[in-house]
Amino acid sequence: MADKQIKTLCLLGCGNLGGAILDSLLNASQDEPLFTNFIACVRSQQSEEKLAGRFSTHQDRLTINRGDNVKAVREADVTILGVDPSDIEKVLSQNGLQEALGDKLLISIAAGWTRQKLEETIYGSQTTEENKVGRAWVVRTLPNIAAQVSQSLTAIEVSEPSPPERYLQITTAIFERIGRAVQIDPKLMNATTAVGGSTPAFFAIICDAMIDAAVAVGVPRDLAHTMIFQSMQGTATMLQSGIHPSILRDQGTSPEGCTIGGVMVLEEAGVRGHVGRALREAVTLARLMETETHVNDTRR
Secondary structure, eight states: OTTSOOOEEEEESOSHHHHHHHHHHHTSOTTSOSOSEEEEEESSHHHHHHHHHHTGGGTTTEEEEESOHHHHHHHOSEEEEOSOGGGHHHHHTSTTHHHHTTTSEEEEOOTTOOHHHHHHHHHSSOOOTTTOTTSOEEEEEEOOGGGGGTOEEEEEEOOSSOOOHHHHHHHHHHHHTTEEEEEEOGGGHHHHHHHHHTHHHHHHHHHHHHHHHHHHTTOOHHHHHHHHHHHHHHHHHHHHTTOOHHHHHHHTOOTTOHHHHHHHHHHHTTHHHHHHHHHHHHHHHHHHTTTOSSHHHHOO
């Protein structure tokens, strides 16, 4: 059914990431809309009222559903699974959901849930070439928190049996509306959980430390915010243009200058090694998330 006309998107769970995706799609140019209708599934009246207020100008295209996930999925052509990871098993095990998903695209944005685990929860077994007929096409993705400002890095897992090309195109198009999307091999998903998902928190800590230091030497905090954030954005833009990080560093340092003095402090403190260690630790925990319920409680 991948060649049928696709009109309706269901967001099964509409928190921060789901809301960001919905916002980008609803407010995109109407010249070439990906979807004409949207269904947002929520659990509480508070969430329902919050979404209704946020998207009050889109009532003609958006239906907010509370209490009947199966009906919403049945009416949709594509579903994004955005519920809390701890609730996924309960949501996917609802009576009638398996049938409602038949031959449709199910996009997961849940960390720690592999495609195999999602398929086993819905059908009791992993999807193969032999049993794929009539099942949902599950695509696992990992956006990051920057989706809230349409600057996400989203990894899209491409695994076998591969979904119809049309479904991969739709998935990529959705996440390109909130930043950049890359297709990767399943073996890279755990690393990407950290490389794409954990790094915004790392950058935020570095920025916060620089702001405090700027205040310590006399810069007003609001001005320090402006300076540090703009400097970070400018640096990211230069790096994305293709300049290598080491070349950018060399261009900013001169003999006996203030920048090289600061760089030497970072090197003497082993900052490079500690940053690398932090990222490797995040990857380690991402791998454990697939086997341990409470990974941070079980580390030795």
